Amino acid sequence: MFGKIQNYNLKENKLEITFEHNTAFIEIISASIINFFAPLKQANHSSTAIEDIKLQETKFEVKKDDFKLTICTEKLKLNVFDNFKVDIYDIDGNILCEDYRGERAPFVKRGVTPKSLELALKEGHKFNSELGEYKFNVLKKLDDNTFFYGFGEKTGHLNKKGYHYKMWNTDSAAPHVESFEMLYKSIPFFITLKDSKAFGVFLDNTFESHFDMGKENSNYYSFGAVDGNLDYYFIYGPSVKEVIKNYTYLTGRTPLPQLWTLGYQQCRWSYTPEERLMEVAKNFRERDIPCDTLYLDIDYMDGYRVFTWDRDKFNNPKNTLAQLKENGFKVVTIIDPGVKKDKGYKIYDEGIENNYFATDKDGVPYINEVWPGASLYPDFTNSKVRSWWGDNQKIIADYGVSGIWNDMNEPASFKGPLPDDVMFDNDGNKISHKEAHNVYGHYMSKATYEGLKKHTNKRPFVVTRACYAGTQKYSTVWTGDNQSLWEHLRMSLPMLMNLGLSGFAFCGTDVGGFGFDCTPELLSRWIQVGTFTPLFRNHSSIFTRDQEPWAFDKKTEDICRKYIKLRYKLIPYFYDLFWKEQSDGLPIIRPLLVHYEKDLNTYEVNDEFLCGDSILVAPIVEQGKTSRMVYLPEGNDWIDYWTKEYFSGGQFIIKKAPLDLCPVYIKAGSMLPNYPVQNYIGEKIIDELTLNIYLSKNDKSINYVHYQDDGESFDYKNGAYNLYNIEVSKAADSIKLKIDQTKNDYKNHYKGFDFNLFTDLKPSSILANSKPIKFTLSDDTISFNVKNVSEVIIK
Numbered sequence: 001m002f003g004k005i006q007n008y009n010l011k012e013n014k015l016e017i018t019f020e021h022n023t024a025f026i027e028i029i030s031a032s033i034i035n036f037f038a039p040l041k042q043a044n045h046s047s048t049a050i051e052d053i054k055l056q057e058t059k060f061e062v063k064k065d066d067f068k069l070t071i072c073t074e075k076l077k078l079n080v081f082d083n084f085k086v087d088i089y090d091i092d093g094n095i096l097c098e099d100y101r102g103e104r105a106p107f108v109k110r111g112v113t114p115k116s117l118e119l120a121l122k123e124g125h126k127f128n129s130e131l132g133e134y135k136f137n138v139l140k141k142l143d144d145n146t147f148f149y150g151f152g153e154k155t156g157h158l159n160k161k162g163y164h165y166k167m168w169n170t171d172s173a174a175p176h177v178e179s180f181e182m183l184y185k186s187i188p189f190f191i192t193l194k195d196s197k198a199f200g201v202f203l204d205n206t207f208e209s210h211f212d213m214g215k216e217n218s219n220y221y222s223f224g225a226v227d228g229n230l231d232y233y234f235i236y237g238p239s240v241k242e243v244i245k246n247y248t249y250l251t252g253r254t255p256l257p258q259l260w261t262l263g264y265q266q267c268r269w270s271y272t273p274e275e276r277l278m279e280v281a282k283n284f285r286e287r288d289i290p291c292d293t294l295y296l297d298i299d300y301m302d303g304y305r306v307f308t309w310d311r312d313k314f315n316n317p318k319n320t321l322a323q324l325k326e327n328g329f330k331v332v333t334i335i336d337p338g339v340k341k342d343k344g345y346k347i348y349d350e351g352i353e354n355n356y357f358a359t360d361k362d363g364v365p366y367i368n369e370v371w372p373g374a375s376l377y378p379d380f381t382n383s384k385v386r387s388w389w390g391d392n393q394k395i396i397a398d399y400g401v402s403g404i405w406n407d408m409n410e411p412a413s414f415k416g417p418l419p420d421d422v423m424f425d426n427d428g429n430k431i432s433h434k435e436a437h438n439v440y441g442h443y444m445s446k447a448t449y450e451g452l453k454k455h456t457n458k459r460p461f462v463v464t465r466a467c468y469a470g471t472q473k474y475s476t477v478w479t480g481d482n483q484s485l486w487e488h489l490r491m492s493l494p495m496l497m498n499l500g501l502s503g504f505a506f507c508g509t510d511v512g513g514f515g516f517d518c519t520p521e522l523l524s525r526w527i528q529v530g531t532f533t534p535l536f537r538n539h540s541s542i543f544t545r546d547q548e549p550w551a552f553d554k555k556t557e558d559i560c561r562k563y564i565k566l567r568y569k570l571i572p573y574f575y576d577l578f579w580k581e582q583s584d585g586l587p588i589i590r591p592l593l594v595h596y597e598k599d600l601n602t603y604e605v606n607d608e609f610l611c612g613d614s615i616l617v618a619p620i621v622e623q624g625k626t627s628r629m630v631y632l633p634e635g636n637d638w639i640d641y642w643t644k645e646y647f648s649g650g651q652f653i654i655k656k657a658p659l660d661l662c663p664v665y666i667k668a669g670s671m672l673p674n675y676p677v678q679n680y681i682g683e684k685i686i687d688e689l690t691l692n693i694y695l696s697k698n699d700k701s702i703n704y705v706h707y708q709d710d711g712e713s714f715d716y717k718n719g720a721y722n723l724y725n726i727e728v729s730k731a732a733d734s735i736k737l738k739i740d741q742t743k744n745d746y747k748n749h750y751k752g753f754d755f756n757l758f759t760d761l762k763p764s765s766i767l768a769n770s771k772p773i774k775f776t777l778s779d780d781t782i783s784f785n786v787k788n789v790s791e792v793i794i795k
């Protein structure tokens with residue numbers, strides 16, 4: 001495709017390489033991030049995922065000999081050969097990523113006769129298509145001890161080696177199983193981990209793309225796309241953490257959410273009419289189950305017309321929402337992209353008048369069918385359409401709605417898929433559906449985010465189903481129509497972990513399962529997982545069993561209450577994680593390997609996850625199981641959250657887990673901030689923070705930074721926040737605690753702190769700023785309260 005290298009030309013960070021048949025570019029974004037680009041479709045190097053790419057000042061050298069070009073950055077060495085073959089080494093000369101030079105050689109698939117194929121297809125058997133032919137396909141050498149992660153929302157397991165995935169946003173109501181190659185989201189990014197060293201590859205191409213991770217043949221893996229430019233980033237670690245940090249440096253990070261979005265959320269298709277919505281709200285409060293958010297699904301609208309209300313079902317939405325607000329409930333409404341074809345309906349009329357809809361190849365507005373019947377698709381690739389759509393959010397926000405849920409934006413359609421030649425404006429640089437499809441949900445989320453920001457001046461809460469790489473800047477995501485199946489609870493763990501590794505720090509699945517009928521046991525176990533999931537939303541489909549915490553029996557309700565309350569205690573911990581994510585890009589849900597990549601036992605752990613760096617969750621994801629094996633990674637000791645039992649890391653243990661117990665372990669040497677349980681976030685004025693300290697037997701000190709702000713506005717961007725630095729250091733027979741407010745620019749402060757220290761030290765006195773204070777000692781816990789104190793000595 002490229003031929004021999006002829007010469008090269010260096011301009012700032014960019015190397016232009018002239019090959020016999022084609023030109024290619026290598027751009028040094030930073031010492032660790034390299035872009036490989038060949039304008040196979042268009043000269044313009046544009047990106048939807050990456051906005052305002054920031055080149056980092058970095059030193060590098062370029063050399064040429066008869067066979068190759070060599071580029072050395074401070075972290076990497078690249079050899080570039082004829083045909084744009086590239087080998088990448090670390091600076092010590094260890095090979096990281098090597099282009100594959102052989103021919104493609106798929107593993108053999110055998111049939112019998114054409115007739116047997118015909119009959120098998122008739123019976124409904126499905127076979128994977130033949131060898132894919134793409135516009136380009138990059139082959140890399142695959143070694144045995146290689147593991148792959150990422151790809152956003154895919155079914156199957158944590159490790160993606162040996163599978164083939166396709167990026168084409170797809171709405172599928174069939175039960176999502178391992179053999180699915182695509183779902184609602186396209187995140188063409190993966191992480192390679194080998195011998196404790198990691199790098200990422202991001203293929204920035206919005207056409208249908210393919211990733212074969214050693215399925216075709218175990219000697220190579222490959223990525224390619226059906227059209228568009230060759231445009232990929234090599235993102236070095238060597239730690240997985242660094243890869244995530246660098247990837248989110250490129251594509252952006254999840255912005256700090258409003259605090260209430262971290263509470264429990266209850267959804268159903270649909271809570272209508274308003275009496276039903278109010279009844280659900282009342283049940284939460286009467287039954288003492290915390291809840292912040294209720295959702296309105298499509299039936300609140302007038303004939304599914306977006307930005308309208310069905311006045312028979314919601315007589316006075318403003319009043320209803322105000323009443324709910326009194327009780328501490330936020331309401332989130334669904335908004336689909338499909339606009340009903342209906343003269344006299346404002347949104348349709350404005351769209352037609354201004355040419356805001358996607359068109360057929362002749363420029364006539366394109367019509368398909370979704371919920372409202374014949375419908376048109378707003379062209380979100382056009383910035384004018386985005387700002388119009390953004391302004392429409394005001395219509396709904398003015399009723400008191402607190403967040404927007406974007407669905408059906410793959411885009412979905414009832415009358416067959418959108419044809420390839422449906423056209424999108426793309427701000428004057430027209431593109432077809434083939435190129436726009438995978439970014440349709442992205443641009444819709446961006447429009448929604450920017451509109452909500454402009455009209456509410458609060459941190460927008462947007463939930464989207466479809467998206468592309470980089471959408472994390474605008475929206476949280478849920479994983480679409482799962483079902484109330486144990487298999488889907490099991491699969492939600494690797495799916496959410498991989499979404500996290502792919503930049504989506506704020507994600508969740510429908511707790512309890514969307515389709516099919518949930519059972520009491522399944523809901524109990526799913527709520528336990530949801531407690532540690534950033535987006536904690538129970539949702540179920542029309543015509544399925546009720547799935548609210550009280551829908552089954554007292555036992556299930558008690559379990560739900562116990563775990564939802566635990567979630568409310570942990571709110572400040574989640575919020576601190578989101579604060580830290582702004583600078584390190586690390587997701588909330590993490591596979592164990594993120595923190596323990598030296599421990600090879602963690603590479604394939606599908607059924608445990610870390611919530612932040614301090615909590616290890618090992619849920620039960622199988623029916624009838626009341627005990628399980630838990631792997632505690634090596635490198636730390638672990639403390640059983642429920643019993644305070646102490647374990648060293650690097651071992652498998654058996655944990656008994658009756659239905660009301662989810663195995664949870666706290667990393668020894670950590671600190672967890674807690675709030676009191678509230679019915680909803682903001683119910684209580686929290687002027688004292690609880691800090692639970694889990695001392696390690698080995699380490700000498702713990703340091704924890706806690707973040708505090710108003711929980712909703714953008715004032716933190718101008719510095720209106722507080723930081724508390726809490727340090728615990730251990731000597732032979734005493735413990736010293738230092739409390740230091742290192743930033744002090746938000747007007748509310750904690751008046752005091754409640755400490756709970758889990759340790760075997762039995763102190764005789766505690767001095768706060770040199771004065772003795774009262775404390776209690778029970779089991780292994782020392783508890784005391786301090787106000788206006790900077791130093792505590794326990795001895």
Ligand code: MIG
Binds near residue numbers: 269298334407541
């Ligand atoms: O085709 O709005 O994934 O969460 O409840 C169904 C109705 C359309 C699909 C979403 C689901 C939502 C449902 N929607």
